[in-house]
Amino acid sequence: xxxxxxxxxxxxxxxxxxxxxxxxxxxxxxxxxxxxxxxxxxxxxxxxxxxxxxxxxxxxxxxxxxxxxxxxxxxxxxxxxxxxxxxxxxxxxxxxxxxxxxxxxxxxxxxxxxxxxxxxxxxxxxxxxxxxxxxxxxxxxxxxxxxxxxxxxxxxxxxxxxxxxxxxxxxxxxxxxxxxxxxxxxxxxxxxxxxxxxxxxxxxxxxxxxxxxxxxxxxxxxxxxxxxxxxxxxxxxxxxxxxxxxxxxxxxxxxxxxxxxxxxxxxxxxxxxxxxxxxxxxxxxxxxxxxxxxxxxxxxxxxxxxxxxxxxxxxxxxxxxxxxxxxxxxxxxxxxxxxxxxxxxxxxxxxxxxxxxxxxxxxxxxxxxxxxxxxxxxxxxxxxxxxxxxxxxxxxxxxxxxxxxxxxxxxxxxxxxxxxxxxxxxxxxxxxxxxxxxxxxxxxxxxxxxxxxxxxxxxx
Amino acid sequence: xxxxxxxxxxxxxxxxxxxxxxxxxxxxxxxxxxxxxxxxxxxxxxxxxxxxxxxxxxxxxx
Numbered sequence: 001x002x003x004x005x006x007x008x009x010x011x012x013x014x015x016x017x018x019x020x021x022x023x024x025x026x027x028x029x030x031x032x033x034x035x036x037x038x039x040x041x042x043x044x045x046x047x048x049x050x051x052x053x054x055x056x057x058x059x060x061x062x063x064x065x066x067x068x069x070x071x072x073x074x075x076x077x078x079x080x081x082x083x084x085x086x087x088x089x090x091x092x093x094x095x096x097x098x099x100x101x102x103x104x105x106x107x108x109x110x111x112x113x114x115x116x117x118x119x120x121x122x123x124x125x126x127x128x129x130x131x132x133x134x135x136x137x138x139x140x141x142x143x144x145x146x147x148x149x150x151x152x153x154x155x156x157x158x159x160x161x162x163x164x165x166x167x168x169x170x171x172x173x174x175x176x177x178x179x180x181x182x183x184x185x186x187x188x189x190x191x192x193x194x195x196x197x198x199x200x201x202x203x204x205x206x207x208x209x210x211x212x213x214x215x216x217x218x219x220x221x222x223x224x225x226x227x228x229x230x231x232x233x234x235x236x237x238x239x240x241x242x243x244x245x246x247x248x249x250x251x252x253x254x255x256x257x258x259x260x261x262x263x264x265x266x267x268x269x270x271x272x273x274x275x276x277x278x279x280x281x282x283x284x285x286x287x288x289x290x291x292x293x294x295x296x297x298x299x300x301x302x303x304x305x306x307x308x309x310x311x312x313x314x315x316x317x318x319x320x321x322x323x324x325x326x327x328x329x330x331x332x333x334x335x336x337x338x339x340x341x342x343x344x345x346x347x348x349x350x351x352x353x354x355x356x357x358x359x360x361x362x363x364x365x366x367x368x369x370x371x372x373x374x375x376x377x378x379x380x381x382x383x384x385x386x387x388x389x390x391x392x393x394x395x396x397x398x399x400x401x402x403x404x405x406x407x408x409x410x411x412x413x414x415x416x417x418x419x420x421x422x423x424x425x426x427x428x429x430x431x432x433x434x435x436x437x438x439x440x441x442x443x444x445x446x447x448x449x450x451x452x453x454x455x456x457x458x459x460x
Numbered sequence: 461x462x463x464x465x466x467x468x469x470x471x472x473x474x475x476x477x478x479x480x481x482x483x484x485x486x487x488x489x490x491x492x493x494x495x496x497x498x499x500x501x502x503x504x505x506x507x508x509x510x511x512x513x514x515x516x517x518x519x520x521x522x
Contacts, residue, residue: 295502297499298498299503301496302499302500302503313476316477317477317478325485328485329488329489332473332476332481332485332489333489333493335472335476336465336469336473336493336496337496341500344500344503345503347503348508351508
């Protein structure tokens with residue numbers, strides 16, 4: 001079997017452009033890898049190998065005629081099953097949506113196809129991307145452990161090479177969480193940067209489509225392909241832009257929030273070491289205090305509960321019996337959120353946004369750094385998946401604590417592998433200024449160049 | 461921790477789902493609601509009832 005699946009987007013792209021690697025060879029290799037891993041891992045909800053191979057042959061012909069479209073031409077990707085793909089099922093991980101086949105691509109998928117990317121199929125998601133319950137997808141580092149969510153199939157597919165990159169969606173960390181659990185890179189872009197038309201919304205206020213890839217550069221390349229080009233203008237995250245040196249970096253760290261989020265000792269040690277790596281790379285590390293970060297979870301919960309209920313009200317009425325119990329409870333719970341509480345959440349958002357803004361300005365920060373998750377992947381047998389819990393117990397709500405402020409305030413958040421403990425990946429999270437996604441990628445790239453973590457892959 | 465849902469709240473859910481809630485569903489909803497309310501209390505505790513002061517002196521991105 002060809003080893004094309006092992007190389008990332010950047011290397012594959014160079015090979016295709018130089019005509020040293022055919023798209024057909026690459027796609028065949030990735031499909032072979034998918035075939036070899038899928039029965040064990042179950043990352044995919046739908047695949048169409050014949051269509052992917054036909055698209056690969058077509059891409060090779062086009063490139064052969066001198067029609068090379070750019071860096072993503074011929075790159076095989078996966079799309080989370082809450083993002084519409086014309087002619088492919090988009091069932092949002094729910095039996096209530098079985099047989100739903102959109103006629104149009106979501107905007108991001110349309111942009112990626114125009115850039116020449118090849119959509120292999122749809123990756124498994126938690127039902128409606130709500131993070132409740134347990135999809136069949138297995139953690140490739142240890143099948144007895146949590147595999148991440150809700151873009152679980154996307155995270156696993158990228159980690160094992162059954163796609164070179166994937167799209168996920170992130171309402172409370174659902175791109176960054178599976179990226180961290182699976183040891184790959186995931187970005188929640190600034191709100192408004194990506195056109196989210198055509199996704200199965202959970203919360204209009206919080207949702208974003210985001211890329212998952214094996215390296216920072218690959219993540220930037222995927223992001224570039226997702227953009228409506230005029231939005232980014234000259235700052236498009238091309239390979240050259242992501243890899244351009246970044247100077248005068250100041251990284252903020254709020255250890256008080258780490259403690260409040262229950263960061264376990266292994267994660268604390270590994271992410272602190274990453275902070276030292278950033279310092280030795282020339283970054284100034286600034287200790288800051290922003291306790292308002294901890295309010296992100298209850299604010300996100302109020303928005304997502306109410307908006308998810310509104311978005312899925314018709315389904316709840318017509319197919320409620322086909323919706324998983326825990327997801328249905330969340331949808332019903334959203335019916336109980338009052339206007340007064342939603343107003344409180346809006347004020348809370350303003351409060352947190354102001355606090356983060358002042359922290360960034362007063363400390364002249366480039367980014368605010370923390371662990372992506374407070375722990376490594378827990379055993380499934382130890383896991384409670386109740387997102388409505390707000391404190392005390394160690395459960396999936398802990399996974400949202402570090403990540404929700406980006407969603408609530410519309411900021412970019414990037415998860416980057418930075419170590420491991422007991423054979424499980426650990427990642428750091430970089431929170432940035434709005435529309436400064438490229439700066440986060442540049443900072444992370446500088447870190448990545450000094451460390452081996454993005455080259456580690458699960459033995460599957 | 462669980463919280464007793466009011467008749468009005470149960471009726472609101474029932475009016476959307478179109479049927480009586482099973483006891484198990486009602487218990488799960490009550491517990492989820494109690495947890496949600498803890499978050500709301502967390503927000504109320506920081507005094508957000510009054511509008512937060514707005515700040516326009518910093519424009520992002522710089």
